[in-house]
Amino acid sequence: MSPEILSALGAIVGEERVLTDAESAARYGADWTRVHSPAPAAVVLPGSVEEVQELVRLAARQGLAVVPSGGRTGLSGGAVACRGELVLALDRMNAIDDFNPVERTVRCGAGVVTEQLQQFAEERELFYPVDFASAGSSQIGGNISTNAGGIKVIRHGMTRDWVAGLKLVTGTGELLDLNRGLVKNNAGYDLRQLVIGAEGTLGVVVEATMRLARPPKDPAVLVLGVPDMASIMDVLAAYQGRMDLQAFEFFSELALQKVVEHQGLQRPFDTPAAYYALLEFEQVSDADMEQAMALFEHCVEQGWVLDGVISQSVAQALSLWRLREDISETISRWTPYKNDISTTVSKVPAFLAEVESVVNGAYPDFEIVWFGHIGDGNVHLNVLKPDALPMAEFQQRCGEVSRWVFEIVQRYGGSVSAEHGVGLLKKDYLLYSRSALEVDLMRQIKRAFDPEGIMNPGKIFD
Amino acid sequence: MSPEILSALGAIVGEERVLTDAESAARYGADWTRVHSPAPAAVVLPGSVEEVQELVRLAARQGLAVVPSGGRTGLSGGAVACRGELVLALDRMNAIDDFNPVERTVRCGAGVVTEQLQQFAEERELFYPVDFASAGSSQIGGNISTNAGGIKVIRHGMTRDWVAGLKLVTGTGELLDLNRGLVKNNAGYDLRQLVIGAEGTLGVVVEATMRLARPPKDPAVLVLGVPDMASIMDVLAAYQGRMDLQAFEFFSELALQKVVEHQGLQRPFDTPAAYYALLEFEQVSDADMEQAMALFEHCVEQGWVLDGVISQSVAQALSLWRLREDISETISRWTPYKNDISTTVSKVPAFLAEVESVVNGAYPDFEIVWFGHIGDGNVHLNVLKPDALPMAEFQQRCGEVSRWVFEIVQRYGGSVSAEHGVGLLKKDYLLYSRSALEVDLMRQIKRAFDPEGIMNPGKIFD
Incomplete structure (x- = not known):
């Protein structure tokens, strides 16, 4: 320069x-x-x-x-x-102001850290519900640009659902003030929605008006052992038909074994199971706990659930969450190949089976660890590097795995990026999830916002 | 032709x-x-x-x-x-199929009537929550194209929030299959969001995958008399801080008088009030009713509420709703000038006062009836035609009123169309809510989807 x-x-x-x-x-x-x-x-x-x-x-x-x-x-x-x-x-643009208790909205500079907003809400007896592992350093502008998701999407949606308004500096330096915090605004195309998840390719998100929610009541957590993935779907349908779940996560037996062994945690119960579902709900009154128990009994009777445990305190609820939340850190010692993909919820069991069959068919020594937000159809695929395999060779094989996985994603009508965005790493695979016509429309839209092509070029598409 | x-x-x-x-x-x-x-x-x-x-x-x-x-x-x-x-x-494309109880989604032809979808959901112990007066004849494709709202937006959002996927025939006759029912899909711009609310200017919505919800428990309804609009805001904040409201509506004393007189309904209580708030919540357990009563007492103590009534049965809840829902039909005999506008929620009281002051200042004989979805900042302004005034003159004066109202909307950063869209009637006023740059971007986006400019030309903008 x-x-x-x-x-x-x-x-x-x-x-x-x-x-x-x-x-x-x-x-x-x-x-x-x-x-x-x-x-x-x-x-x-x-x-x-x-x-x-x-x-x-x-x-x-x-x-x-x-x-x-x-x-x-x-x-x-x-x-x-x-x-x-x-x-x-955007680090310096980190002010939170214009808090409005009636709207339950607050204005954030793009550089406000997620956790900073969560704490701001908590101090005012409110709640910012989008939460994920990087909340301590991720910023609101970045969350908006990737439409960040996390562990409570089933109840609270993605970042998209909490953006009441945003300001964008386009590729020509002009300022757009989109939606200005309105709940209802059907006056023309909702351009705000285009900017959310555009990964900085349409301009710089400089400010946002974010919504806050009523704080949740004490959480109760169920961990259920299930014989197969199909049963997880039955359990999901049974619970969602009667209760507003806050989270519905899953992990495999192998994931549980690793996390128990390396984090000094206890198994939730002795009965072994192929997969585990973790459900969270708000405990507003005793009726919620009774409903959850009645559904548990129903699921056991139907053979969908082999065993289960329910938290008796907030502390126990949090400790059950560690079985799911500590998986990512635990398996990092095997420098895993990771992929964040989704299908519609009910296709997940067949999708998982196909991926396992293809990967294990080619590489029987690869250990596959599954976990994720099964209530949203979003699974995290993790393949652990066998100790004996050199890194370069593992990476080369994982390149093949990616293509196989994305081919299956395409056949299932899924997404090559459920919540992490496309960026540089997935742009070569975008056409597995989006048609050529869609990508062409995206390019034309980008040209309208950024005629010189200076905004984060080379991200999402070339 | x-x-x-x-x-x-x-x-x-x-x-x-x-x-x-x-x-x-x-x-x-x-x-x-x-x-x-x-x-x-x-x-x-x-x-x-x-x-x-x-x-x-x-x-x-x-x-x-x-x-x-x-x-x-x-x-x-x-x-x-x-x-x-x-x-x-699209009338003939009215099939509902591919119902999936795990996803709680269903595929609808664009011509499916809203009520048909509501009934389909009900028969499967589910719920399609977007509801409004025209549900008996409005169609899903049209609902999507106008992002229809209605009376439960505070809890369930607009049509936008229930579209899991949609198919659009663009202006070149090509078919876009957008989002395919996925909950999480961060692979590129969410073009589905552009189509929702585009009023047919980007193409023809031919099919949609719609989400369904858990059916609500029995509703309970509160009608509260409040001394002024500012108190309605306090009541809203108090209730939303503790409960998940299903609806938060309001109407003025004049609206109540008209509806009581012409529909043979009873006043909810004798104490007169300037405005009335109508709240609905789900009665999951006795705890909800206790919470609602405790908040009622708090609001009375604070002077925010003068009197109130709470439904003791579902039948009574429905009959209290008539006080609000029958207003529109009741006042139709005065061939009212109507306008559907919004500001952010907390600005509504000042906004109403300004509009009243301007309109009454110019035309003291005009009766103004206010009602609407105050919990969303969406108010319906109705000016009744004085019996003595000839229609042509009334319409001419209402043209002036529109301009005054939209100038106030602009100063308040509000929307010239909260839920009814722009179409032909509001396109001359679009710039009161959207910047010239935004409209220019909309035009460029339209050209990408519809290069020949054949799709619903002259709607939203020229």
Whole structure:
């Protein structure tokens, strides 16, 4: 990057907020993926919407590629800068204000950290329900740009459902103020919805009005052992027909074994089962617990459930959650191949069986660990590296696995990215989930928002 | 329309399904608005997605404007054909199939009537929660195209929230299969969201996968008399902080007087009040009723509520609802000027006061009846025609009222169309709610989906 451009950037944000050192480049050029080497030309830290507009206008004039950057906890490379881009990091735009207790909305700068918003809500006896492992560092702007999901989607939806309004600086530096916090607004196309999940390719999300919810009552958690995946579907239908579940997760026996062994946890009960379902519901009154127990008995009678345990306290509910939540960290020692995919809910059992059959047919020594948000049709596939297999060879084989898995996803009408977005890592597979016509429409939409093609180029599609 | 084109249409759908008689033109060319005279060139009734594609391809080749047509219950002229268009009526595509009890989804042809879907759900112990006065004739395709709302939005959202997938025939006759029923799908822009609320300007919605919900428990209804609009906000915040409300509606004393007088209903209680709030909640257990009563006492103590009544049975709950639901029919004898607008919830009291002050300042003899979905910030403004005033003069004055109201809407950052869409009637006012840049982006998006500009031209924008 030329000294003239660096100096022009400095004139906008202040010289000390233009970073070109190697450490900053490494830090701001990478997300949680480790596939591409970070190589941004510079990092800028704007402090206001106006500064973001000026920076983008400068970039458009100079033909500089801009990578909007939040907490960089993404898992698809959406925030990676590896080709000399200008990283526009929103960290400083982290104010929460305009709290409105009647609307239950609050205005957040794009750089507000998820956990910061959760705590802000809690202090006001409210609740921000979108929650996931990276909540301590992910930012609202990034959550919106990837439409982040998490563990309570079955009840509370994705980030999309909590965005009452947002401000976007387009690729020409113009400011769009979309929906302004309205609940009902049927005056023309809802452009806000396009920006959510666009991974920064339409512009920079600079601010959002987020909704908050009534705080949940004490959670109760059930862990149920089931003989097969089909039974999980019966259990889901039975419970959802009578109760508002907060979560419906699953994991395999192998996942349970690993997590019990390595985290010093106890098995929930002795009866072995092929799979486990974890259900959470709000305990508003005794009637909820009675309903949950009656459904449990019904499921046992039908042969859908082999055994189960129900939490008797909030502490026990949280400790049962660890059986599911600690899986990811536990298996990280096997440097697993991971994939985040979805089908419609009822197709999951057949889908899992096909993937297992294909992968085990080719590589019988590969251990497959399944877990995920089964109530949403979203499964996380994890293949553990056999200790004896060299990393390079494992990665090469996993490349094959990806293609096989995505071919099955396509046949099932599923999604190659359920919640992690497309970014760099999945763009070669986008056509397994979206038609050529859809991708062409996306390109035309991008051109309307970003005629110079400077906004996070190369992400989602080329 | 030339005999050649009529014959080509007949070759696609069958001759008897191409209607050019005056009665059909009048019926299929109009919606519930009565501003424009229906004047379509022809009406066609396709029976399949393929026929719709062929019809649209023919229209694109011939440069024929196409008006997609559902139940035609719209209130903004979105389905009006008044300029020699081809009306493409989806009535025959009314099959419901592929019901899936685990997903709780069902596939609907665009011509499925809302009530038909509601009944289908009920027969399977499920619930389709989007409900409004025209449910007996509005169609799913039209509901999607206007993102229909209704009386349960505070709890269940708009039509948007229930569309798991949809198929669209674009302006070039190509078929888009968007989202395919997935709960989680972060693979590229969510084009489905653009189509919802696009009023047929991007293509013809031919099919949708709709979600169903757990059936609600018995409803309980509270009607509360409040001294002023500000108190309604306090009541809303108090109840929403503790309970999941199903509905939160309001109406003015004048609305109550009219409905009591003309529908033979009883006042809910004798204490007079400036406004009334109607709240509905699910009665899952006795705890809900206790919570509602405790909040009622709190609101009375605070001076936010003057008096109230709570239903003791489902029958009484339904009869209390009539106080709100019968208003629209009751006031129709005064051929009212109507407007459907929204602001953010907490701005409603000040907004109402400004509108009243401006309208009453200019026309002190105009009676204003307010009611609506206050929990969503959506108010219905109704100005009754004074008996002595000739209709033409009333309409001319109401044209002025519109402009004053929309100027206030703009200052409040509200929406010129909360739930009825823009269509023909509000397109001249779109810029009061959306920026010129937004409208320009909408136009570019329309060109991507409909390069020939044949899909419902002249609706939303020119």
